[in-house]
Amino acid sequence: MTCGKRLFNVRGEFQRFYGAAGRSARGTMTEGGKKPSLDELDAKIRAAKDHAGLSQRQKLGKDRGNGDQARGLSFAIRLGTELVAALMIGVGIGYFLDRWLETGPWFMIAFFFLGAASGIMNVYRAALGYDSAVGYHPADGEEGDKDESDPNRR
């Protein structure tokens, strides 16, 4: 099934931390220095994990082509939600301003267009891989890390 691919990042990350969990617990617990062999074990695990992390990253790069369909579908759903959500908020604001000020349909019409504009802007930003809404800035963090942390990419 193609949907498995989409989750690959998440599972990979989970597994990475699954490995890391043992290490940190051990790190705090060996302070008494009861079993020096654990330190060796620790170093070994760390080396193996670094290696695994590297190969996983390479695999992720290779994976990119295959899971395109599933990723594309989920991305399309995301874009649709962004567009509609902003429009809903815009029309909602307009509707309640009209009810409050008794100004006929005018606020609703104005805010319909503002909502549509902000919906399109959200989609534009999401499509460019910018951070979710507000401000014309790319997401923080280095480029390599972004693919793992950014939901826009799924």
Place this chain on the structure above:
Amino acid sequence: MAGPLAQFEIKAIGGEAGVSLAEQSPYVFTNSALWMVITVAAITIFMVLGMRKREMVPGAWQSMAEASYEFISGMIRDNAGDEGRRFFPFIFSLFMFVLFGNLMGLLPYSFTFTSHIIVTAVMAVFVFVGVTLVGIAKHGLHFFSFFVPSGVPAFMIPIMVPIEIISYLSRPVSMSIRLFANMMAGHTMMKVFAGFIVPLGFFGVAPLIMDVALTGFEVLVAFLQAYVFTVLTCLYLNDALHLH
């Protein structure tokens, strides 16, 4: 046979018999509330009993508890920076609640409270208001410079500011719709296919296979949506803390 949407019906538990939900007192204990309680209890058992032994080399259960801790702590570090660490308890609770709610909703005869928009919307609004308050507390009135995009000509600003504000307000909406729609769509689809299995006789094998595949898919979706919900919280927190 129950329709595909019957699984989302809210029912009172222990209320007066024969009285519809709307006519009961507004503080009825429902199946939705029951499954939230069960979820919280399951998380508590999972974390507390899992960590009780505190073994130096963790067993499977302890590893899982530690892995979830490390997973969220890494997520916060990557997406919200070190300042975001203060919010670990909240974000961890949110993630576990959504994840366990999604996963336990897959059990037969259970109820998926995350498939109701009122539940996801409350969580999203809570995040939204909290993040906004954090931003205002940290930056004071400077926080509102957030709504003035950089590099925009002065005459465009009166138009851009309302657009940015609407865009900001649409965050909880899209966040809650995404979680609830995914859960509801998946469960409805499973039920629709399941409804075909028996009436089709021998050919019911086809929807049965489909349902098996969908069950696996739903587990992935349950995890992914909990992850997305939490990552978005971290990203919004990052926005509020650092204002770009």
